[in-house]
Amino acid sequence: MRRLDPTDPPAIGGYPLLARLGAGGMGQVFVSRTASGRPLALKTVRTELGLDPGFEQRFAREITNSDQVRSPWTVSVVDYSPAGHRPQWLATEYVAAPSLADWVESDGPLPESAVRALAAELAEGLRAVHRAGLAHRDVKPSNVLLARRHPLLIDFGIARAADDTRHTRTGGVIGSPGYMAPEQVTGGISAEPGDIFSLGAVLVYAVTGNGPFLRPGEEPSAAQLLYRIAHEEPVLDGVPQTLAPLLTACLEKSPQARPTADELLERLAAGPGIWTSALPPGLEADITARETELSALLEPSAPLSPEPQLPPPPHQAPQTGFGPPIAYGPPPALPSGTTLGPPPVAPTGPARRSARAWTAAVAGGAVVTAAVVTALAWPDGTDDGAGGNGRTTPTASLSPSPTAAQNALPASWVGTWKGTGPGSPSGDGIVNARTNRVAVTVTLHAADRGGIVGRQVSHVTEDGTGRDLGCTETLSLRETHGTSMVFEAVTSAPTDPSAGVICQRGNLYTLTKTGAETLTLGNEGSQTTGSPSRLIRSP
Template identity: 60%
Template sequence: MEMLDGSDPVAVGGYPLLARLGEGGMGRVYLSRTVSGRPLALKMVRAEFGRELGFEERFAREIRNSDRVRSPWTVSVVDYSPVGQRPQWLATEYVAAPSLAEWVQRYGPLPERSVLALAVELSAALGAVHAAGLAHRDVKPSNVLLSRRGPLLIDFGIARAAEDSRHTRTGGVIGSPGYLSPEQASAGGSGGPGDVFSSAAVLVYAATGTGPFSRSGEEVSAAVLLYRIVHEEPTLDGVPAALASLLRSCLTKDPQQRPTASTVGALLEGLGGRTGDWLQLLPEALETDLAAREAQAHALISAPVCPPSPASVSGEAAHGPDSDGGTAVGPFATGVPRWRSSGRAAWAIAGAIAAALLATAGTLALQHREADDATGGKPSQSPNVASLPTSWTGTWVGTGPGTPSADGVTQARTNDFAVTLTLHPARRGELAGKQVSEVTEVGTGRELGCTEALELREVRKTSMVFEAVTSHPTDQSAVASCPKGNIYVVTMTGRDTLSLDDEGAQSAGAPSALTRR
């Protein structure tokens, strides 16, 4: 992570830039955050791509495709640039973790047990991608994060957006040459079997420090690597004996002869590998590295951020988040008690808690975006004071499906999920109303909903940010805990309809929209 310099904008798409995370073929990646304090990795696409015919459409299409993949092994797309905006950018959830490439370069190959755990998680990640009818197409060490919650595949779907244009440049191809499949290296096309080939090459790198078509200490051109991939057999010296045979079958030249990702996962289980073992097998040095990265990111995200001046912002205001780690259409957030969960759900819960802490500390970013639009074209009482527009006042209701198919352990099984939101005139920092949720648990009939007093925290162009400053069970006799501090970002989508942006706290099964009563 590097501090910003004069070549970096202060903000992109309305999101403040806090530090530089890296730079690749597609552009620079920055640490950023949402208005509610959720950490983001924001990739700003190089200008040359935006000038190429058809790239913008491919870029948007592949982002939408990537958002179809919902699994514990991928990061969620949060927002991206609207059509026609320059520069183009993409914001995903940020995970403070080194890539496999960073780790091996600094500390060397992973221990054998960690390689097996990585293999299991990577095959499960690809299985989820392929089950969605998609392919990653750029599996390489720098696109695998060694996070605390498990190995994560990043940059899914984005590589394909650049594929056509990359082929037009001096014989270049998409991805890192040492990890491409033969069919991708020779013809440019790749699907699920190509991902299996690339993931096997990545595992060879994790175990030995070099790819299967490289030699230790040598520097060769991309053309040489591509030739070896297409015509030569892989080198597996140093790969654990238990994995060598399986990886060799994944690295066969004929894509039809390779096992599928799910088959690889089953074979790895036969070798003693299990999903979920990763955390117990982290190298001690990786634990230390993760803790340092998390502390550094927390310090940057928690620091107050001055609102960017119009001249220092790249791109227009963000058009609204698309996902928040697990739901294709954001459920309307309510005060349902949080249940213990794992994977992406746990990350969403942790993000909500962090957002609440940041909000109460007064560190919400971009607090001056109220402008005249937020008050119906009328000037606010002072440059730093904005009010809830009168069009928002009244009672809003909605009903969601609940979560009747949940497991009842990590997530409650609930029936219909009713929400009543009452708003009245208020200025920023004042109480603006309350939100009442009524949620019945399947089987027991217990009421799990919460009633919250909402304070207006932020006034934006078409949306408002509220914080639950008090919260208690809707059923006063209930023993469930209702934590305060939840952040809700609500958008007016019509004269009589409200929806929740997938940025703040949220509960599965809640309504996605409310209507005026």
């Protein structure tokens, strides 16, 4: 991170700019934050890209598509620019971790054990992307973050939106020379097999310090690199013999000859938690230093705590970020008080209008699906569960209007508020829980800022078993922003103690008064289908 330039605006889209992260082919990247303290990576889109008459529509469409990918290996879209706004921008979760490119440049190639773990984790990430019907199209070392719990794939929404622009305006191709698939080079076609080719190239870089079409010390032109990709065999000098067959398969010229992400995972036969046990030496200290720097940057409003260093239990891969845990089979019951990632933080700035649910619980014992807990959503003018998959389409947000902060809960908020959503019986049991009802009750009483203000009770009915996977939380009033209030869960316990659910405290929730009898709940992080979009005052 480095200081802002004097020419940088103080804010974009209502989000304050705190520092520069860098610049890429798509635009400038800044560190930003929400009003409640959640760090963001805010990327602006270069002006020339926005000049294409169809780019704005593609940009919105591709960001919406990207928002469908919810996994521990991807970052969540938080917000993006409204129609007609210039410069166009995209805000995602910010993770304080080095990219693979940065790490190899400063510390050298990764050990073989770390590369094998990286291969398994990124294959999991690509499987999640591909299951959503998408392709990343720009897998490269700078788009892989070496985070503590899982490596993360970042930055694919804008790249896809720019695809047509690059072809029609410059005659170029989408992707990064050196990590593109042959079919991208020759025909501009980019699909799931292209991601596997790029993954193979990234893994060669991770273990040798050079891409498979580069020789040490040389700097070929983009045209030379593209020719080599299309017509020459990859250079695997320095690749360990145990990895060479796998990487050779990924780098096959024919898309049909490459393994799928599922097949890669079968060949790797990696168990859960492999990355946390194979972190490269020094990476933990690097991440901690970055988290400390970020905390100082976010002060005094909302300093961050380092991500909990909790190894995942057998058969359970907890979500990194703010989404539901991923259940691969029957996990053992976790120790009391165990949490599965940092708490989600709700927005108090620009509105994110999509039906969402936060997970604060994991069921242990019998076969488990991801458990949605508290249903939180921004107003969008649509019915609960709208759309083919029960999710509303995220729309671009508007900048907030300044309001005078209050020091207590307004009297008009006192009372009981309830909402019910249809749940998600068609959930895959991996990313989305199989549930058939999500009910939320929030009870509020008079309190000053910092005091206990009430509680929320969620009842999340698991489809098939009827178990209640919800949590009950005591709420304190953390922040006041005119018609919006931020609440913190200072205690959290299973709504049904017999359900084998573990709940975490510390979640931050935002409620917005949208009518005399209506509260709307907001969420920036992962969303689960079938959540209520609003709460109505109960007699």
